[in-house]
Amino acid sequence: xxxxxxxxxxxxxxxxxxxxxxxxxxxxxxxxxxxxxxxxxxxxxxxxxxxxxxxxxxxxxxxxxxxxxxxxxxxxxxxxxxxxxxxxxxxxxxxxxxxxxxxxxxxxxxxxxxxxxxxxxxxxxxxxxxxxxxxxxxxxxxxxxxxxxxxxxxxxxxxxxxxxxxxxxxxxxxxxxxxxxxxxxxxxxxxxxxxxxxxxxxxxxxxxxxxxxxxxxxxxxxxxxxxxxxxxxxxxxxxxxxxxxxxxxxxxxxxxxxxxxxxxxxxxxxxxxxxxxxxxxxxxxxxxxxxxxxxxxxxxxxxxxxxxxxxxxxxxxxxxxxxxxxxxxxxxxxxxxxxxxxxxxxxxxxxxxxxxxxxxxxxxxxxxxxxxxxxxxxxxxxxxxxxxxxxxxxxxxxxxxxxxxxxxxx
Numbered sequence: 001x002x003x004x005x006x007x008x009x010x011x012x013x014x015x016x017x018x019x020x021x022x023x024x025x026x027x028x029x030x031x032x033x034x035x036x037x038x039x040x041x042x043x044x045x046x047x048x049x050x051x052x053x054x055x056x057x058x059x060x061x062x063x064x065x066x067x068x069x070x071x072x073x074x075x076x077x078x079x080x081x082x083x084x085x086x087x088x089x090x091x092x093x094x095x096x097x098x099x100x101x102x103x104x105x106x107x108x109x110x111x112x113x114x115x116x117x118x119x120x121x122x123x124x125x126x127x128x129x130x131x132x133x134x135x136x137x138x139x140x141x142x143x144x145x146x147x148x149x150x151x152x153x154x155x156x157x158x159x160x161x162x163x164x165x166x167x168x169x170x171x172x173x174x175x176x177x178x179x180x181x182x183x184x185x186x187x188x189x190x191x192x193x194x195x196x197x198x199x200x201x202x203x204x205x206x207x208x209x210x211x212x213x214x215x216x217x218x219x220x221x222x223x224x225x226x227x228x229x230x231x232x233x234x235x236x237x238x239x240x241x242x243x244x245x246x247x248x249x250x251x252x253x254x255x256x257x258x259x260x261x262x263x264x265x266x267x268x269x270x271x272x273x274x275x276x277x278x279x280x281x282x283x284x285x286x287x288x289x290x291x292x293x294x295x296x297x298x299x300x301x302x303x304x305x306x307x308x309x310x311x312x313x314x315x316x317x318x319x320x321x322x323x324x325x326x327x328x329x330x331x332x333x334x335x336x337x338x339x340x341x342x343x344x345x346x347x348x349x350x351x352x353x354x355x356x357x358x359x360x361x362x363x364x365x366x367x368x369x370x371x372x373x374x375x376x377x378x379x380x381x382x383x384x385x386x387x388x389x390x391x392x393x394x395x396x397x398x399x400x401x402x403x404x405x406x407x408x409x410x
Contacts, residue, residue, distance in 0.1 A: 003090040006044035014054045020108040023313045023320045024071035030056050031222040065403045068100045073107025079126045081133040088137050092395050101399040106152035109388040116378035118364040139391040146362035150390045153359025157382035161348040161355055171381035176337055183338035187240030190342045193231040195220050200233055201309040204325025223313055233309040234335035238298040245294040252287040256280040307335035317353040357382055
């Protein structure tokens with residue numbers, strides 16, 4: 001068994017054929033993170049002259065010491081204790097020569113699969129064996145966190161795209177189907193964007209993601225070179241929206257006038273009509289406020305208004321929601337809902353098998369502060385994959401001790 005640095009071609013060939021696939025274990029992601037201050041290293045595990053494992057290693061200097069990360073972990077077999085021990089010994093030698101004191105991994109080790117209601121619908125029969133092998137071999141487990149404390153999300157939401165078009169839409173929560181139809185009626189249209197429009201998604205996400213504009217630009221650039229990333233946004237056609245709102249106002253006004261005329265015709269015993277008239281007047285008042293706002297939006301944004309955006313990375317048979325955002329001021333327009341549905345519709349029709357919506361928290365926990373995020377994803381009929389979480393492998397005990405003494409984080 002030997003561990004050594006490999007080329008882009010060797011790494012790509014292996015990860016393309018490997019059982020597990022992740023956009024976080026691609027050469028494109030390595031290029032993106034290099035421009036975020038990490039030093040990428042492509043590691044190969046060889047049995048004689050055959051590559052049997054690989055990993056992207058991202059190296060960061062912290063407090064003068066080199067710390068490494070393997071996003072979604074080493075791509076290798078974790079179930080065989082003897083094999084894991086042998087490979088880990090070689091990995092430690094390989095990383096030690098590069099003056100790396102420790103490496104954190106978030107391996108593709110699935111614990112359970114949950115449905116949208118939090119019920120277990122699938123288990124990994126080898127999970128306990130793998131966990132025991134990792135611990136015995138010297139990997140420190142950070143525990144089964146429930147939120148986003150880990151290096152990479154411990155829970156991911158996945159949508160099966162192999163269902164029929166009718167089933168894909170039918171399985172969406174009823175309330176969301178109504179929102180999707182409403183968004184389309186109100187003039188929200190979906191467009192494929194280009195690199196010159198990348199600032200839309202940056203502006204919509206900068207308050208919640210610790211990434212700069214360059215991260216988005218580089219992601220679109222490097223993944224886009226081989227057509228592995230597409231960028232879409234939902235844009236409100238303000239002229240259509242204004243026309244729709246005018247129609248709603250006219251209907252409300254006609255109803256209020258009709259009831260007023262009925263009351264004048266029947267001055268006696270008109271309690272029921274008065275009640276209906278009061279309700280109609282209330283609706284008319286709300287319709288007037290909505291019309292005033294629609295006029296303002298149409299006046300300020302005659303060319304339309306971008307309300308939501310999504311970066312989609314393509315990796316083999318899976319598409320990955322790389323990043324998404326929306327304008328919180330116009331949340332009620334449900335632009336993100338229709339954009340998500342159009343993404344599902346598009347990639348299902350192209351033959352992709354799965355849409356990875358990215359991280360969620362443990363949906364079995366009640367009153368979670370991320371409940372809104374979780375429900376948005378699961379309401380599109382996503383199942384949840386639960387991973388083992390983060391592990392840390394210390395390479396140089398002495399340097400790691402000094403690093404921790406200086407306040408370095410695990």
